[in-house]
Amino acid sequence: MGSRLEKNSDAVRKRIQGHAFDDEEGEEYEGSTFGGFSDYMRRKKLKLQNLDADLRAQTSQNPQIFRGIVAHVNGYTQPSLADLHKLIVSHGGGFLQYLDGKTAVTHVIASQLTPKKKVEFAKYRIVKPAWIVDSVKAGKLLPWNDYRVVDEGVKQKVLGFENGSVVSQASTQRRGYRDQTETSWYTSQMRHENGDTEEPPEAPPPFAPEPGKPREMQSPVIPASPAVEADDFPGVSSIGEADLLAAMEDVPDADASFDEDDDGELMRPPPRLDPVPARSQSKPVLPPVQSADVPPITQRRPLTPEEYNAMLWQDAGGQPSAQKKPLTAEEHNAILLQNPHMAKSSTANPDFINQYYRESRLHHLSTWKADLKAQLQARAQEKSSTQRTRSKAPGARRYVLHIDFDSFFAAVSLRQNPHLVDKPVVIAHGSGPGSEIASCNYPARKFGVKNGMWMKTALELCSELNVLPYDFKAYEEASRHFYDSILAVEGVVQSISIDEALIDVSEQCIKAGGSDGKGISEGSIYREQEKAKQIASSIRDAVRDKTGCEVSVGIGNNILLAKVALRKAKPAGQHLIKPEEVLAFLGELEVTDLPGVAWSIGKKLEEIGVKYVKDIRELNKERLISALGPKTGQKLWDYSRGIDKQEVGEQVIRKSVSAEINWGIRFINQQQAEDFVQCLCDELSKRLLENLVKGKQMTMKIMRKAADAGMDPPKNLGHGKCDTFNKSVVLGVATTDKAVIGKEAISILRSYGFSPGELRGLGVQMQKLEPLKPMAASTSTVESSQRRLQFKKPAAVPATTPLKTTTETEEFKSSHKKTRPKLADEPDPIEEIANPKKERTVRLMEGPIPLPLETSVKHRP
DNA sequence: TGTGTGTGGTAGC
DNA sequence: GATCGCTACCACACACA
Structure with missing residues (x-):
């Protein structure tokens, strides 16, 4: 047979x-x-x-x-x-x-x-x-x-x-x-x-x-x-x-x-x-639309706008009818995804998550940042364990350097295209109208082009814009040289991003000034400032030598002032704000030039008549607090006077790990949505293991097309205007288990009862983190969706993490007494113990989907 | 008043 | 030819006991 x-x-x-x-x-x-x-x-x-x-x-x-x-x-x-x-x-x-x-x-x-x-x-x-x-x-x-x-x-x-x-x-x-x-x-x-x-x-x-x-x-x-x-x-x-x-x-x-x-x-x-099948026992695969590698129908003639429109407004029954009605979101997506390019770039592609994270600049930026933070924390720990940390003299003058590449992505990519150096250049995935500009050089900025701007707007401002592709590998390489140069300087270093760091060089400077850093002896402040400038200059030279790119340096006596000084230093320069200049310098800045103040807080301040930093000084603190809340109000009150109490190197340990995708989300049925959520949970689980943590609380984030938003947002496969919904569950025991996380996440997704065709973004996050025994993670077959920065091995969460209660610590320890090294294919003993099936505090949903939760709705532009 | 949850805002290129 | 709108953290508002 x-x-x-x-x-x-x-x-x-x-x-x-x-x-x-x-x-x-x-x-x-x-x-x-x-x-x-x-x-x-x-x-x-x-x-x-x-x-x-x-x-x-x-x-x-x-x-x-x-x-x-x-x-x-x-x-x-x-x-x-x-x-x-x-x-x-x-x-x-x-x-x-x-x-x-x-x-x-x-x-x-x-x-x-x-x-x-x-x-x-x-x-x-x-x-x-x-x-x-x-x-x-x-x-x-x-x-x-x-x-x-x-x-x-x-x-x-x-x-x-x-x-x-x-x-x-x-x-x-x-x-x-x-x-x-x-x-x-x-x-x-x-x-x-x-x-x-x-x-x-x-x-x-x-x-x-x-x-x-x-x-x-x-x-x-x-x-x-x-x-x-x-x-x-x-x-x-x-x-x-x-x-x-x-x-x-x-x-x-x-x-x-x-x-x-x-x-x-x-x-x-x-x-x-099965209410929520535990799919991750086997490898979940995204709903396949077609072969991941190749659109199989490239030879098909693309639909004309008329044909496309006709399809989208087809009578659902196909009968010639005067009463045309719009297709459902799922039908719309099904038609949209007939286009192989769309299918390849969306959740319809089985390799979508990997492909997406490979190409997402924001994902790279976030991952790089987390890696750098962990590595510098580990370094700081090593230092403090081998050296006696000198406590900072209270009241002493401080010298903080804020170092930042000039148009990082653009500068690095331009090394391969020197003929474009003086021409307006941006870095983007493509030249389509919805392509986002990640970085632009100064000639482009002269036209008003800015980072984050859509190509359509940028081209309206500058028609002869040159678009260069990303080169993530080159950015990592340049960053490595950048941090090499900074770490060669004696001082406390804090990473801000792949191309940006803070370094506190107070000790060196005060030593050079020849005073205790408090009083004013003959020329001591001058010598201190000269030392700071000299350090800045040498860092700039070193980075230029190693990368061929310019960095700028802002110098101030705290993080805030170093940051605002940097604005004046750019491009390719350095600037030190002297203590006597602080108030005048800050006063002329617009409030949105202050760190932590963007359009929303800026708007609130505008409503109370504040546009410049000096205007804040005219308000009493209570007024500011009533408008912005206690913390933000106090912070801005301080900032306007040049006060910033934050210390360089004061970085807290990681409190959450998440994975989300809000682009290319186009489902045509519920199964696809759930499969995708499971894949996201697999990714989250992988990241937890990579970071040697497990989590006790899971939050699911859902973006659904806003009721008044069109089916196709202006940006190709973008999320468009959405309502967002977050829901969290506390697990009985911390876990990294993708099956458990997936079950909960799918449960939450189902609980909302959204039409799968209207989903535009999905994310999963773990909080209430606890350290994971390194062995459990190292023996697992974890493969990152992107290369980690080869700066230094990521630090495990310190055993003294404040996230852990005594009881939890004991439970953690005792749970490991009986364990032995885990083999690649056997279940993780930690996860066995942490099996929340028995101890979950939340009840799994059974039977039919409940009615959507009463949830407030937020509209996002 | 304290705690927990959901939402919102911000930063990096 | 398109397009890759992430992620961690903090703060606030609100509900509830």
Whole structure:
């Protein structure tokens, strides 16, 4: 008996070869009946298949050398996907645009495979594009074995097409493509058509519409045929696959569609009635829309704005109707994601999280900052344990240097483009209107271009703007040289960011002045200031020598003054604020020039008549506090007088670890949203382990499209105007367990009952951190989504962390008495102990989704 | 009044 | 051709006991 692969491939071949396209009278060109959107999508796929049938008919004189072959192209190929597609179809072959059921194709064509893909595709016939080209040249089908991409192991051999026997075809990713296929709209649709009743009708899906519940609160709100379950909306993966549809039609027995994997475990989807399935036992995979590497339909003509508009406003039933109604968010996303570029850049891409974090400048900035902070803390600890720390003489003069690269990203990237140095240059991902400018050089600033500005605005200000790409590796390298230079100076160093640091050099300066730093002896202050300037100058020289870039230095007698002095120092300079200049200097600054004062506080101050720092001095403290709150009011009252009590090097230990993504979030069903949340939790768990901490409180952050916001925000795949919702749970015991975190996070997401198509941002955060025994983390197979700064090994949270209560410490210690080094594949003993299944204080949700929580709503621009 | 939770603001390029 | 809107921390408002 043939394998399912064989059966399906055969079914696809039959369907493709039998598919004739005569005219636009076919049922796919008729209006939908009650089938609604699902039927509409099915017809759409047939339309696409018609194109192939048409081509096949026109080229029937060609030798039909690929008869019996159904191919899919993965990754970038030479010839292009479009050419390969044409060659295959015009020579009698079948072609699959999308691959959400690998068993439906006979061959996957790829030039090369990523290591991950090699594993994933290990059991399939992966052939080089030359097989197609050479076969066409030869006028006959050449042996595919000669064109293998993966140098097969045993696994690939077992799937020899010629011997007609397939031992196993289970995906290596248990919640991957297979699973998606099994739970997809196709499958359910086909099972219904076949009268398959694998899922008993009396067992309602978790997202089945609930009687009496408003539409908004229902899970995916999708017009579907009565036979189609609400969450069985077609994955984008399925769009355009009439052939796969046919393959599914031929699945005779639902049980047969579940294969045993190598471990003998049934490859079934998780039970649909499980309130929150603990997916992370197996590797969760983002809902696949298509192959991660390559958009499979690049050859498809992009829709014209009219066509796109027409689709988005299509009558949901497809009937010609005067009463057009807008599509649901899920339908809108499904159409949007037909565009392979969109799909590749969104949650539809299984590799989205890694890809996103690789490219996100803000993620890099945050990660670099955390790394540097940890490393400098460790360094400070080492120093203080080996040296007797000298207490600072109270009342002594201070010299703080604030050192900062001039337009860091731009300066570093310009080293490769010296011809652009005097021209306006920005660093951005692209030149599209919504591309954000990360950094701009001074010629660009002259036009009014600023960091964080969107390209559209920047181009309006300066039409001859030059856009350079990011070079994160080069930034890390430059930063390393920068910190090398700073750490060579005697003083207390505090990192602010990858390109910015504070250093307190008071001791050196006062020594150079020859006084105690309090009184004024003959010329001592002058000598102290000269020393500070000289240190600044030498740092600038050192960084310039090592990086070829300029840094500026602000010098003041506290952090605030060093910071504001830096403004005057830039670009490529240094500035020291003398004590007698402080009030005048500060007074002329606008309040938003003060650290911690941006548009919001600035606006509040403006409302009480304050624009400049000197205006603050006119207010009494109570007025300021009533307008801004006690802390902020007091701080600004101090700042306006040049007072800043914060010391350099006073950095608290980490209190939270989080992972969030608010770009590219476009789901077409609830399952995809939950899979994505699980992936975020996996990432969070990984970060906890990397930082040797576990957390006792988890917060989930959700951004949902604001009611008055359009479906497509101005920024491509951006979040647009959103409402944000945060909810936290306290776990009984601190954990790093991704399954536990994922369960809670999905629970929270479900509790809101949001329409998945309207989600625009998701994040998970752990607080109430406790130290993790280093061994548990070091033996785990943690792989960072980005390279850590090779500055120094990150510091573990000190054992004396104030986050830990005595009881917790004891519990932690005792829990480790029985532990031994953890092996890579065995459960983490710490996490075993910390298993919150038994001790959770929050009850897991069971049964139907509760009504949305009463939550206040915030609108974000 | 103290505590906990949710929300908001800010900083870095 | 697009686009990569993160993350940690602090402070505030409010509810509740």
